[in-house]
Amino acid sequence: MLSFQIILHGFLLWSSMGFLMPIGILVIRMTNRHEQCGRRLKIILYTHATLQILSFLLVTVATIMSIGNFDNSFTNNHQKIGLAIYGAIWLQAATGVFKPDRESKGRSIWFSIHWLLGVTVSLLGIINIYTGLQSYHTRTMKNTSVWNLAFTVEIVVYLFIYLLQEKWPYIKQIRSDLLDETVTTNRSRNFFNR
Template identity: 75%
Template sequence: MLTSGLSYQIMLHGFLLWASMGFLMPIGILVIRMSNRQECRRRLKIILYIHATLQVLSLLLVTAAAIMSIRNFENSFKNNHQRIGLALYGAIWLQTGTGFLRPDRGSKGRSIWFSVHWLLGITVSILGIINIYTGLQAYHTKTLINTGVWNLAFTVEIAVIMFIYLLQEKWHYVKQSRVILSDEPIRPTDQETSSTDEKKELSAMPSSSEPC
């Protein structure tokens, strides 16, 4: 029979794991994908800092969840949730470590680093999702409380994240298609031609504004 204190600790452990692996980590992945076709160095740095902040917060929360598990729960590693959790904890630290070793774009070894960091990120994401489901199953087994609503809610959340992930992949082409469709040839009048020539002369002058 679970005490109220232990039940609260289990729920807090589950919330920390969800906030880390089920929320912050996926949001961090969606954020960094915004840099794929970003040419502005300032915006690229902002995106990178947001991604790094989300990943570090995710690491801190999953570490807190792991400490709670070690201090308060039985860790015999007889169920899948505990085994996957151990592998997940090692993988997320390794993935975070490779993130801090990020080479500059165009430098030697960048492609190798990108492949390793990407594979680790995918591994952490998959293990995190599986571990949340196995955690809900373990909670149901221990308390006999129905977790169907939580399973459904998490499944809907993952579906929404996957939709946004796929939409990011195609959004660039959608924007390009809109530009092409709206780019209709218009015959300029004499006044428009004169205005265009003036704009060309102004654009040829050196600009004092800083590049993006």
């Protein structure tokens, strides 16, 4: 029974920290290109908030499971990092709820704090998934290399999308310029081939 609880604990935290939270971050990064679009911006913001709330709820369930079922002596890194993440998630949730208006003077300070907490929670969450897999291996002696590899591939995909989002407007502009150049070249050829 304990083995099932450990697996469920890990699955809930992967679902939260390894899936919902990164997807929520990727979604909110889309706002950089849609600042002026009211309806689309609202959809993006609500999607981000929904994903982060679901992530928060799953972390809370997994934390309650941990407190109720596991030895929490905080003698290993996985437990210590988990506690730090849980505290940071509560702070992050508070900053999300108490967001100042766009015109507010405190908006840039709020944004910096919210962004920094988000990065911290995300990085610690990724690290803690790896330490959790290591703890599972240590406790059960079961091989976790497939899960480590699968999670590493997942993180690489997220990073690729994250970086692609940053460069996507540039890529679209180059493509547009190349298409314009091709059309111009074809028109010139057609003109001279008459």
